[in-house]
Amino acid sequence: MEIVHVYTKKRNEFGRQCNFSDRPAELHVDILPDPSLASNFIERDPCDIPIQCTQEMSEHEVNTERFESDTRGINHVEGGWPKDVNPQEMEQTIRFRKKVEKDEHYFSTIMQLGSNMEHCIKQNNAINIYQEYFEEEEVVEESEEQPSAKTINVFRDPNEIKRTATCLSWHPDGSCKLAVAYSSLGFQNISPDMSYDSYIWDIESPNKPEMTLKPVSLLVCLEYNPKDSHILVGGSYNGQIAYWDTRKGSQPVEMSTIEHSHRDPVYKVIWLQSKTGTDTFSASTDGQVLWWDIRKMSEPTERLVLDPNKKGNLDNALGAISLEFETTMPTKFMVGTEQGLVVSCNRKAKTPAEKIVCTYSGHHGPIYALQRNPFFPKNFLTVADWTARIWSEDIKESSIMWTKYHMAYLSDGCWSPVRPSVFFTVKMDGTLDVWDFLFKQNDPTLSLKVCDEALYSLRVQDNGRFLACGSQLGTATLLEISPGLCTLQRNEKALATAMFERETKREKILEARHREMRLKERSRSEQSKDEDTKEGDGEESVEELATRTEAEFYEIVEAELKKRAKEQEKKAIIELPPVKMFENFRTIAGERLMSE
Amino acid sequence: MSAEVEETLKRIQTHKGVIGTIVVNAEGNTTLITSTKVDYAGLLHQLTMKARSTVRDLDPQNDLTFLRIRSKKHEIMVAPDKEYLLIVIQNPSE
Numbered sequence: 001m002e003i004v005h006v007y008t009k010k011r012n013e014f015g016r017q018c019n020f021s022d023r024p025a026e027l028h029v030d031i032l033p034d035p036s037l038a039s040n041f042i043e044r045d046p047c048d049i050p051i052q053c054t055q056e057m058s059e060h061e062v063n064t065e066r067f068e069s070d071t072r073g074i075n076h077v078e079g080g081w082p083k084d085v086n087p088q089e090m091e092q093t094i095r096f097r098k099k100v101e102k103d104e105h106y107f108s109t110i111m112q113l114g115s116n117m118e119h120c121i122k123q124n125n126a127i128n129i130y131q132e133y134f135e136e137e138e139v140v141e142e143s144e145e146q147p148s149a150k151t152i153n154v155f156r157d158p159n160e161i162k163r164t165a166t167c168l169s170w171h172p173d174g175s176c177k178l179a180v181a182y183s184s185l186g187f188q189n190i191s192p193d194m195s196y197d198s199y200i201w202d203i204e205s206p207n208k209p210e211m212t213l214k215p216v217s218l219l220v221c222l223e224y225n226p227k228d229s230h231i232l233v234g235g236s237y238n239g240q241i242a243y244w245d246t247r248k249g250s251q252p253v254e255m256s257t258i259e260h261s262h263r264d265p266v267y268k269v270i271w272l273q274s275k276t277g278t279d280t281f282s283a284s285t286d287g288q289v290l291w292w293d294i295r296k297m298s299e300p301t302e303r304l305v306l307d308p309n310k311k312g313n314l315d316n317a318l319g320a321i322s323l324e325f326e327t328t329m330p331t332k333f334m335v336g337t338e339q340g341l342v343v344s345c346n347r348k349a350k351t352p353a354e355k356i357v358c359t360y361s362g363h364h365g366p367i368y369a370l371q372r373n374p375f376f377p378k379n380f381l382t383v384a385d386w387t388a389r390i391w392s393e394d395i396k397e398s399s400i401m402w403t404k405y406h407m408a409y410l411s412d413g414c415w416s417p418v419r420p421s422v423f424f425t426v427k428m429d430g431t432l433d434v435w436d437f438l439f440k441q442n443d444p445t446l447s448l449k450v451c452d453e454a455l456y457s458l459r460v461q462d463n464g465r466f467l468a469c470g471s472q473l474g475t476a477t478l479l480e481i482s483p484g485l486c487t488l489q490r491n492e493k494a495l496a497t498a499m500f501e502r503e504t505k506r507e508k509i510l511e512a513r514h515r516e517m518r519l520k521e522r523s524r525s526e527q528s529k530d531e532d533t534k535e536g537d538g539e540e541s542v543e544e545l546a547t548r549t550e551a552e553f554y555e556i557v558e559a560e561l562k563k564r565a566k567e568q569e570k571k572a573i574i575e576l577p578p579v580k581m582f583e584n585f586r587t588i589a590g591e592r593l594m595s596e
Numbered sequence: 597m598s599a600e601v602e603e604t605l606k607r608i609q610t611h612k613g614v615i616g617t618i619v620v621n622a623e624g625n626t627t628l629i630t631s632t633k634v635d636y637a638g639l640l641h642q643l644t645m646k647a648r649s650t651v652r653d654l655d656p657q658n659d660l661t662f663l664r665i666r667s668k669k670h671e672i673m674v675a676p677d678k679e680y681l682l683i684v685i686q687n688p689s690e
Binding site (some may be wrong): 115 | 598600601604605607608611612613614619621661662664666671673674675677680681684686688
């Protein structure tokens, strides 16, 4: 708004002197506050602004050079001769000595010291005060310490989106590094933001991985080459195999071609014993076991299809989840399948049909871990469904020893490399179990809850003292177990041998008896078939058997529920593991099948 | 006077296993060598001084009365005094 004051003046009045006159105050303009204009402005947040009026100061640090100090000593041989005595001169020294000897003080001192000294000399002559008593009994058995394990370090997945730590591998020399493969095993669980990296950790520094491996697809398994500690081979989610050289960086040195790789994630890859140290073989749920030479990754050197009918038919093939290879038996290897069978194979067979030697059945679910006992290669451990089982190579129908059915699924297991009777298992509820079957057969010797989420993988270091387990959220925990569990006890090997032999014999006897019973039944049923041809025995066995067992199963369930209701009236809390019903069902079904 | 001293020292020497005896004075020179173990004198003198000062540092009321060094081959015993040191090397009986 303009403020304007208009006045007029005559032309002939220009230049006249100014005559000032007083006038009362006049109000020219009165601009009232207009609240509508306030809407054009916003109130500013009151903020504190500090103002200081001081001298400007700055801070400096200075570090002086290190002051190096050294400790030295001087050896004083002989001296202290007074000034007038020349130490080289014999005469003077003798004279000085004679003078001192005549001193009164010398006399009394020597007498006193002499008696002291004599006492000690006599002591020495009387008895050897430093004699070692109880020398032989030092190797007494270790104190009754409780077996324990404590967490040393925890290595967390540094990425935002956590992936499962599916495989761990210790560095072959010295075991100061741990390679962890991260992937996501849930079906179509991979989000686009998920990082594909896997890491190598130095066990001393859990905050930052020592090295990153960048594969093309998530790595499901990873192994260090036992002969060359810089080489690692990894099997990935898309079926390819890749190998890294830690000296060459994070990218794989070479990858297998997609056409010749597996069609499903590669669940296990193991290095083979060979002159060149470059052979590996891999297994995947597409039913193939492929052999590779890492120098030439474009094609596998050999292929085996896990067809139980031995025809090489991929459609019938069993999916492989775990592999086992022992360097002391280089021609044999074993494959654990998704269907719960363990297939034992011979590498040097001439025809593919002969490659599969035999199968071991007994598990209800995929076999997640398979390992031979390092001290007794004829016996091997399988971890699947809710149990862990120990098998003998000779007995194909059932395992020789097994654990009870647990509440949670077992996901991985391995033997201790130093004690033949100790093995470890991890479960889906995050617990680690240490079993020592010479000490206790029914329960684990030590059961430790490592974390709240499921544990997926486990690996013991070669010295048997440290083990690492990987969890669903990508956390790898390093544990140290108490020395009692990793030192070979007296007679342990002999006791373990005796136990294995005993169990094997028992199973053999059972097997023989079953065979006898079956033969008898068969011969009896053949006789009855000749007599009356009315009932078709073959059909009855499957359908009627199914209905019969179903009815029995429901009866048992009802009985259990009734029992539970009754017990609940008595007690507040009851624990009745539901798997007990499974056991009954199984045994009943088994008996029915046997008596058929 | 000196005869008694001689006698005492001789008695010490004739004990079973004693290899040598030395008397050292405060300045560190030997007054009586009964065997060729001159090297012991200076070294043991320093060691005794150090031991004594250690004992004194730990407890000012305390003082070193005897020092025994047992090695694989023999045992060195040092009886200290304000002015003199009596050192005996013995082969202790096993």
